[in-house]
Amino acid sequence: MPTPLHEPTLAEDGVLRPTHLLVDRGRLADNLRAIARHVAPAKVMPVLKANAYGHGLVPVAQLYEEIGAPYLAVAYLEEGMRLRRAGIRTPILVLGGILGSQLPLFIEHDLTITASSVDKLEAIEEIAREAGRRARVHLKIDTGMERIGVHWYSADALLERALRCTHTHVEGIFSHFANSDAPDLTHARLQLERFEEVLETWARRGPPVLRHIANSGAVEALPESWLDLVRPGILAYGVHPSRDVPRQVPVRPALTWVSRVVYFKVVKPGNPVSYGSTWAPEELTRLVTVPVGYGDGYARRMSGRAEVVLHGRRYPVVGRICMDQVMVDIGWDSAYNADEVVLLGERDGSAVTAEELAEWAGTIPYEILTGINTRVPRVYVGEVGPERLP
Ligand SMILES: Cc1ncc(COP(=O)(O)O)c(C=O)c1O
Incomplete structure (x- = not known):
């Protein structure tokens, strides 16, 4: 019987609900270490959105903090707030789009904000000034996903505005790949080129920033995209992003x-x-x-x-x-x-495997992992070991 680590219900494992998820902390730690070694000297910012891809937001964040992850990423404000309330001190980037009404909470919880337009950056600057605080942002450049972010061809106005901020620390600039897990990487390479042009423009006038674009597919297939930080999600949980991605990092499902x-x-x-x-x-x-x-x-x-x-x-x-x-x-x-x-x-x-469940359900492993809902208790097992990330 595994040793229960977190939830009180787990002590009655087998007495209460017999259906549960065993989450192997040792494997999660080893996966992140393997990714970190693979991309060094770039650093890792593991992605913990959607309940850490089903593995449990707070326990996984605690584990990543324990092994020295320099940065964490989530999708939503409330995920970041939950981590702060659970005592996580590591910097946290909230990747998703923001509403003006949320900004005071971002600042109060010391969460790094995605600034994805000039208007949003101005709203951030304004709220930070009013609060007498300094907001921390990463600028989001859309290089070919058409989701959030300013288009690469009109990024100059955002960079220009960022240079004039007094209450906002522009700590990073990032973009996101649409197809880094595809057999044909033409679009991903084009996105990277566009991103590099924007980064060059910034470098001519601005201070050094954290530059990042690589998700799991790019960690395995596009080494030239690793830059300063990589943002692996599914790979950190031991699942490769698609069948088309070369298996470069020795990860195991947790x-x-x-x-x-x-x-x-x-x-x-x-x-x-x-x-x-x-x-x-x-x-x-x-x-x-x-x-x-x-x-x-x-x-x-x-x-x-x-x-x-x-x-x-x-x-x-x-x-x-x-x-x-x-x-x-x-x-x-x-x-x-x-x-x-x-x-x-x-x-x-x-x-x-998650890939098999995905095939039976006509979906992708991402949806399988994030779809295991919170009615299923998570039981944390395994030893993390002392090794910190490089
Ligand atoms: C902005 C951003 N970065 C990184 C990731 C991690 O992606 P993956 O799980 O494919 O590594 C995601 C997830 O979709 C994302 O939206």
């Missing part, structure tokens, strides 16, 4: 999603299983029921396709996935109440 058998029955041929009666066995068979469903993020779209691991073997999930339960066809094998069922991860030489 999640094992487990549950337990709570019911066993024999089903006669032709008797349909679950809502919609979409599946029935052709022969007498044994089914087990497992207490997990789409209400936990085990996607209903995987009905009729998903498999789980039980006793080191894979078995199919049959019939529709319900909100809180799934049925697994174990053929003529045996299983008993409380036997462990693995939904994601490895056990006894058999594994289900």
Whole structure:
């Protein structure tokens, strides 16, 4: 039984909800160390948005802080505020778009703001002046994603305005790749060229800044894009961003999603299983029921396709996935109440990967990881070790 580290409910693991996620802290730490070694002398700014890609925002931030991550990134103000309230002191960049009404909270919580237009930068400067504080910003340049940021071809006005700020410290300039995980890197290279032009313009007049653009795909496929900082998300969690990306960094998945058998029955041929009666066995068979469903993020779209691991073997999930339960066809094998069922991860030489779940659900591993919702308790296991990031 793993040693529970964080949640009080975990002490009753197996007594309360049998469905939980084991998060291997040792693997998370090793993954970030492997990325940091790979990109050195560039530094790493791991991305913890969407509950640290499902791994648990605060515990993962604590772990990254413990091993010396120089910077953390989240998507939203409230994620940054949660980290500050949990005592995280490491600098935190909030990557997403901002509203003027949020600015006092950014400053109060010492969160680094993404300044993505001249208007926004002016609003930041104004609020910082009123508060008698200094805001910290990274300027966002859109080099070909058309999401947030000023276009690279009209970035001069933003750079110009940034140079005149008195209450705003322009600490960084960044951009974001649209296709760094694609087989063809032409667009990514073009984005990098555009970004470099903007950086050159800045360098002619402004002080040194942190320059960053590389997400996981670029960490593995585009070394020339590493610059001062890289922003890996999914790779830090041990999953490569797509099949097309060369496997350059030795990372390992950190999640094992487990549950337990709570019911066993024999089903006669032709008797349909679950809502919609979409599946029935052709022969007498044994089914087990497992207490997990789409209400936990085990996607209903995987009905009729998903498999789980039980006793080191894979078995199919049959019939529709319900909100809180799934049925697994174990053929003529045996299983008993409380036997462990693995939904994601490895056990006894058999594994289900995030890539497989994504394929069954018709999506990408990102959506699988971030879709495991907060009803599923996270149990933190594994040793982090003393090694700090380079
Ligand atoms: C601005 C920004 N940087 C970095 C990342 C991390 O991306 P990935 O998980 O592909 O490394 C994201 C996530 O989409 C992002 O939006």
